[in-house]
Amino acid sequence: MNLxxxxxxxxxxxxxxxxxxxxxxxxxxxxxVYSAFLLGLTFSSMAGLYLLLNADFVAAAQILVYVxxxxxxxxxGVMLVNKRxxxxxxxxxxxxxxxxxxxxxxxxxxxxxxxxxxxxxxAEGVTRVDSSVIALAKHLFSDYxxxxxxxxxxxxxxxxxxxxxxxxxxxxxxxxxxxxAETELALPERPRETVVSE
Amino acid sequence: xEFSNVASQLNAWVIMPxxxxxxxxxxxxxxxxxxxxxxxxxxxxxxxxxxxxxxxALWLQWDPAxxxxxLGGFSGDTLSTLFRGIIALSSIVTILMSITxxxxxxxxxxxxxxxxxxxxxxxxxxxxxxELVMIFxxxxxxSISSYLxxxxxxxxxxxxxxxxxxxxxxxxSSAIWLYGASLLYGLSGGETRLTxxxxxxxxxxxxxxxxxxxxxxxxxxxxxxxxSAVPFHQWTPDVYEGSPTPVVAFLSVGSKAAGFALAVxxxxxxxxxxxxxxxxxxxxxxxxxxxxxxxxxxxxxxxxRMLAYSSIGQAGFVLIGLLSNSVDGYASMLFYLLIYxxxxxxxxxxxxxxxxxxGTDEISEYSGLYQKDPxxxxxxxxxxxxxxxxxxxxxxxxxxxLFWVGWQAGLYPLVLVGLITSVISIYYYIxxxxxxxxxxxxxxxxAIKNYPKIQWTLPGMRPLQVGLVLTMVATTLSxxxxxxxxxxxxxxVVKTEMLQATLKSPEATETARAIAPPVAxxxxxxxx
Numbered sequence: 001m002n003l004x005x006x007x008x009x010x011x012x013x014x015x016x017x018x019x020x021x022x023x024x025x026x027x028x029x030x031x032x033v034y035s036a037f038l039l040g041l042t043f044s045s046m047a048g049l050y051l052l053l054n055a056d057f058v059a060a061a062q063i064l065v066y067v068x069x070x071x072x073x074x075x076x077g078v079m080l081v082n083k084r085x086x087x088x089x090x091x092x093x094x095x096x097x098x099x100x101x102x103x104x105x106x107x108x109x110x111x112x113x114x115x116x117x118x119x120x121x122x123a124e125g126v127t128r129v130d131s132s133v134i135a136l137a138k139h140l141f142s143d144y145x146x147x148x149x150x151x152x153x154x155x156x157x158x159x160x161x162x163x164x165x166x167x168x169x170x171x172x173x174x175x176x177x178x179x180x181a182e183t184e185l186a187l188p189e190r191p192r193e194t195v196v197s198e
Numbered sequence: 199x200e201f202s203n204v205a206s207q208l209n210a211w212v213i214m215p216x217x218x219x220x221x222x223x224x225x226x227x228x229x230x231x232x233x234x235x236x237x238x239x240x241x242x243x244x245x246x247x248x249x250x251x252x253x254x255a256l257w258l259q260w261d262p263a264x265x266x267x268x269l270g271g272f273s274g275d276t277l278s279t280l281f282r283g284i285i286a287l288s289s290i291v292t293i294l295m296s297i298t299x300x301x302x303x304x305x306x307x308x309x310x311x312x313x314x315x316x317x318x319x320x321x322x323x324x325x326x327x328x329e330l331v332m333i334f335x336x337x338x339x340x341s342i343s344s345y346l347x348x349x350x351x352x353x354x355x356x357x358x359x360x361x362x363x364x365x366x367x368x369x370x371s372s373a374i375w376l377y378g379a380s381l382l383y384g385l386s387g388g389e390t391r392l393t394x395x396x397x398x399x400x401x402x403x404x405x406x407x408x409x410x411x412x413x414x415x416x417x418x419x420x421x422x423x424x425x426s427a428v429p430f431h432q433w434t435p436d437v438y439e440g441s442p443t444p445v446v447a448f449l450s451v452g453s454k455a456a457g458f459a460l461a462v463x464x465x466x467x468x469x470x471x472x473x474x475x476x477x478x479x480x481x482x483x484x485x486x487x488x489x490x491x492x493x494x495x496x497x498x499x500x501x502x503r504m505l506a507y508s509s510i511g512q513a514g515f516v517l518i519g520l521l522s523n524s525v526d527g528y529a530s531m532l533f534y535l536l537i538y539x540x541x542x543x544x545x546x547x548x549x550x551x552x553x554x555x556x557g558t559d560e561i562s563e564y565s566g567l568y569q570k571d572p573x574x575x576x577x578x579x580x581x582x583x584x585x586x587x588x589x590x591x592x593x594x595x596x597x598x599x600l601f602w603v604g605w606q607a608g609l610y611p612l613v614l615v616g617l618i619t620s621v622i623s624i625y626y627y628i629x630x631x632x633x634x635x636x637x638x639x640x641x642x643x644x645a646i647k648n649y650p651k652i653q654w655t656l657p658g659m660r661p662l663q664v665g666l667v668l669t670m671v672a673t674t675l676s677x678x679x680x681x682x683x684x685x686x687x688x689x690x691v692v693k694t695e696m697l698q699a700t701l702k703s704p705e706a707t708e709t710a711r712a713i714a715p716p717v718a719x720x721x722x723x724x725x726x
Binding site (some may be wrong): 110111113114115117118119120121142143144145146147150151153154156157158160161164165169185186187188189190191 | 208227267269271299305313320329334335338342343357381385387388402409412440442443502553554557559
């Protein structure tokens with residue numbers, strides 16, 4: 001084992017420890033704010049793992065998108081909701097947690113087994129990638145051109161949709177009579193009086 | 199690599215129909231921006247004209263010489279052309295029925311049209327997508343627009359609840375699908391094109407690896423969510439009840455057709471190695487959908503909820519065609535989807551008309567409708583009887599074809615369950631018809647007693663009338679004159695290379711080896 005392999009191994013160990021610890025903290029921490037910050041740490045360690053895999057662009061995108069945007073958005077959400085609430089003690093909580101743990105562990109065991117058993121087709125030797133950005137760009141403008149373009153339509157529509165949902169609607173008037181419309185932004189069907197169980 | 203060389207390699211004219219819809223979408227957006235609110239009187243017709251032009255473009259492109267476009271990213275073969283046609287057509291009828299509905303609720307029609315058109319584009323791209331990345335982007339375009347449409351009545355708590363439920367379940371199913379797709383990518387040694395994945399897997403493994411089965415299960419979870427097959431159906435009744443009714447109509451036909459297109463392409467092209475396993479999984483899904491959908495529909499009191507459960511049951515019937523694994527099987531599936539488009543959209547047009555006039559969608563409120571509105575009663579009865587499969591109507595021929603094909607393929611338990619559950623379904627469809635027609639005048643419901651005078655000349659009623667008559671005539675005629683539709687569906691399957699490769703030999707593994715990696719679709723060397 002030469003020096004670079006040793007460094008890689010040590011950094012892999014540190015990153016994994018950070019990521020698993022932070023992820024456990026996200027789930028177990030009683031405070032939402034701590035969870036959100038620990039989530040940021042999880043994302044950052046993930047970016048470190050990408051760097052170890054020679055994926056520099058993905059690592060940068062991970063930091064920008066997940067830590068910079070998604071995590072900040074979550075923190076904003078926490079801040080804006082700003083509701084101090086003690087969690088009510090649920091009955092049978094232990095049983096539920098136990099069941100969840102069994103299901104999660106089963107899923108983990110299955111996926112882990114798949115990863116270990118499968119004969120992955122891994123390229124021999126070390127592939128040297130000078131700059132992953134150039135390789136990605138070539139793909140984006142050749143065989144992945146269509147998804148790249150369709151994503152722009154998706155983003156346009158998502159923007160319009162977000163504006164529609166977030167804007168404050170003025171009371172709209174009927175163009176014919178000038179009277180306010182009968183129902184405002186609600187389904188024309190009346191809600192059911194009694195909820196019928198099925 | 200020179201530019202002209204790239205342009206000819208991309209074969210970009212194959213996505214012309216989608217291009218037309220995107221242009222329509224942009225022009226609706228710009229017209230709405232520049233002209234202002236008054237433009238809503240004619241922008242719906244711009245959208246309809248654009249979609250019709252797109253249908254025309256699809257017609258011109260029937261069976262192209264070289265269907266593969268964008269270096270293997272998109273396939274314009276006849277199968278995808280027919281599916282794209284179904285989605286565009288369902289969008290046209292949905293726009294016809296949504297004009298008055300959306301205006302009555304006071305929400306903006308321009309944005310509604312834009313989001314609906316984007317959903318259509320997503321569905322059309324999904325029907326032809328031939329590569330994992332493209333499938334995912336198209337799937338998300340369709341899904342995210344559907345979430346937005348579901349929550350469009352934003353002051354209504356039912357609409358909010360529906361949108362949130364749909365978003366959460368949809369996002370998790372997308373995530374699971376993506377996990378499955380990433381496993382496929384890894385197992386095939388870094389391929390994203392479906393044919394290349396199948397070829398690579400067949401080359402490198404004599405027995406299907408465990409990872410492939412896990413990938414299959416995860417991918418099926420994503421597909422089953424879109425077609426709302428039974429264990430993945432929980433969102434359907436609540437979303438159908440809380441969404442604006444035109445959106446429900448689109449979800450039950452357009453979105454579902456896109457889901458079936460994805461199922462056919464993904465399963466036939468990428469999973470021939472585990473053909474036995476996916477047939478097993480889908481048989482279970484089909485039986486559960488038919489039984490649960492049709493049995494629970496019996497107990498519903500709200501028309502939209504009943505149609506939701508009926509659409510779950512109908513998805514189960516269509517799956518019989520998918521499972522038959524023959525030319526006739528796929529053709530029967532397409533044939534049924536074509537007929538289902540008219541009869542289900544017709545049914546929803548009637549529900550919309552009724553709820554606009556009376557403000558309710560309770561089944562009990564329909565009693566005695568015949569006395570006040572014979573046309574609506576006639577159209578609704580025809581659509582419901584056709585959905586139930588009563589002989590001279592279209593639904594009967596569709597169902598007979600599906601069951602016959604299933605019987606030929608030896609799927610006896612599936613066909614028997616289908617027959618029994620379709621008898622059950624006739625009960626709840628006929629119950630509504632009976633309520634509308636047979637009731638004496640004194641048994642009329644309150645809503646019918648206060649039924650407004652029928653005036654088709656009121657603004658916004660014409661498109662509803664056109665949609666109503668159009669779907670009614672199509673449902674009636676396509677039963678008696680089923681042959682053109684039947685030929686169309688059959689041609690679409692016969693002329694599709696991808697399916698032919700899968701259907702040639704019944705032995706699954708042999709089939710996978712027979713698919714050589716197509717030369718024309720090899721991507722250019724990224725280094726070159």
